[in-house]
Amino acid sequence: AQTVTQSQPEMSVQEAETVTLSCTYDTSESDYYLFWYKQPPSRQMILVIRQEAYKQQNATENRFSVNFQKAAKSFSLKISDSQLGDAAMYFCAYRSARANSKLTFGKGITLSVRP
């Protein structure tokens, strides 16, 4: 079974600084997808970024980028130029590329942004 581990329950960053959120996963498959979701206090789950395992290039979405290390089964999220609106809970998630596969989430990390 696949597992996703987010070992840091909380992190804090100064506004305008850069922060990296860690995620590791365990799988025996070679084709899969990885995601970072953001959950602000409104509780809405928002997709931040996605990475396909077959792509060597790290995904980037504006201030958000990932460091995908397939051999190490590591998938960290880097937030540059942190903003107050980035304060939220962040979840890492894994999904196999097989049909009817399901998302497996980590336990999440709470990010606070200091003004």
Add this chain to the structure above:
Amino acid sequence: DAGITQSPRHKVTETGTPVTLRCHQTENHRYMYWYRQDPGHGLRLIHYSYGVKDTDKGEVSDGYSVSRSKTEDFLLTLESATSSQTSVYFCAISSGPIYNEQFFGPGTRLTVL
């Protein structure tokens, strides 16, 4: 934003009563999911559906049942609610196994007294 609504958004009920949560989508997506979110556990899959009348269990399905009679609606039923089912419930939709992103509804906070 994906068109997903959940009803009710908040509910307080008593142990032993039946509860049904509704997820409605306007995207015509084939896949629908029910998750629960609890502190220290992240999101855990309860049940999912890959088509009308096609459903399957997730990792925490005990005490829950689902039904999907129409593409747009996915119902989650707690036949006899227990305090351990106090949680925030999220519905999600996905267009299929190829396009793997899931879009989430706003959540339902359920309290079982």
